[in-house]
Amino acid sequence: MPPLTDRRHAFRVVLGLLVPGLLLLVAGRPELILYAVFGSFAGMYGRLEAPRERLRHQFHGAGMLVTGVGLGTALSHGHVPAAGLVLAITAFATIGSLVTDRLRLRPGGPFFGIFALGATATVAPGLVSLWGALAICAGTAVWCMALGMSVGTTEDAHDEGLGTLPPGAVVHALRYALATAAAGLAGTALGLDHANWAMAAAAVPLAVVSAGEPVELAAVVHRAVHRVGGTLVGLMATALILLLEPSPTLLAAAVMVLLFPTELFMSRHYGVALGFFTPLIMLMTELAAPSEPVTMLVARGVDTVIGVAAGVAAAALVRGTRGITQEDRSRQWAV
Structure with a gap:
């Protein structure tokens, strides 16, 4: 059983989705829960930090998420072709890697x-x-963020040189560019x-690599296998779940319920x-963009394999220069 601190954090994260999710259900728009889910990911940042430090990191994480949703929705409305989407995500991943490294965000990297x-x-x-999105x-x-301010912690805040790019951040951003x-x-x-699923999966193995540190391929492959x-x-x-043919309301409810165990185990066992x-x-995607279930599930599986293979390959091709400490490795707790 995960410790009490993990359970409290997971409860705070799921509460962040529960309230807006229920409001969408009351409004009769369960298909829009996808946009609330991305907003709720802001609650994953600053997990063991004091409220003030947590607010800062959640604000930065929220900025990345809202920017991603805004750009994605704009691309959708602009009917941008697949090649344009690949270019946009690659650019976002590259810039996002630099920004998240500079801000020392945890979970690390631009995956979300x-x-x-x-x-x-x-x-x-x-x-x-x-x-609306x-x-x-x-x-x-x-x-x-309001929920994050309401709960304290005994952990000390760590500045870690906020505002400056760590050594090797540009090289690490190139890994993300190559992989995505x-x-x-x-x-x-x-x-x-859904080639975008492959691009998101490509970022996952790189989340265990710290900017300026040599790549530990064993750790990268381990994360890829878990993925x-x-x-x-x-x-x-x-x-x-889909075999039961649940209503949109039940699908949205399942999305909210599933967020709790997701965050509960994220720092303990990624798989x-x-x-x-x-x-x-998959359920929030099915609500927002219904498709033939078998095709969707197969595409997700294939995209995951393609993505993690690209991430591992990028990590193997672009190496670092210094050793990583166990303390640094323990901070790579999610993504």
Whole structure:
């Protein structure tokens, strides 16, 4: 059983989604919960920090998420082709890597922003207006920040040189550029409907690499294996849920419920967390952009394999120069 601190944090994160999620259900718009989910990810930042430090990091995390949702929704409304989406996500991943390294965000890396941009860009433009999407995402993020301020912790705050790029940050950003571009191009070449999933998956193995440190391929491969294994288990769970043909309201409720175990296990066992996170992703995607379930599940599995392969390859090709400490490794607790 995860410790009490993890359970409290997971409860705070799920409460950040529960309130806006219920409001959407009352309004009769469960299909819009995708935008609230991305806003709720702001609550994942600053997990063990004091309220003031947590607010700062959640604000920065929220900025990345809202920006991702805004750009993705704008791309959707602009009917940007697949090649344009690959270019946009690659640029966002590269810049996002530099920004998150400079801000010392934990969870580290631009994964959540990449995910938000790609997912919202593939939603039909008629689902919600740009301002509506931004309002739901930003409103949820603000609510999560308010919750974050309400709970203290005994952990000391760490500045870690905020405001300066750590050594090797540019090289690390190049890893993200290489991995996401390769995954996106491969997915597009194969004719996959959700090449953005491959690009998001490509960022996952790189989250255990610290800027300026040499790559530990064993750790990168370990994270990649967890991503693939957890995703496959999650896809089987998704299939079972969809076989029951639940109503949109029940699907939205399932999304909210699944966020709790996802965050509860995220820092302890990434593979287990993915077993819950994957159906959460698939169900909110099905609500926002319904598709043939088997096709969607197969595409998700293939995209995951392509993405983590690209991430591992980028980590192997672009190496660092210094050793990483166990303290640094322990801070890479999520993504």
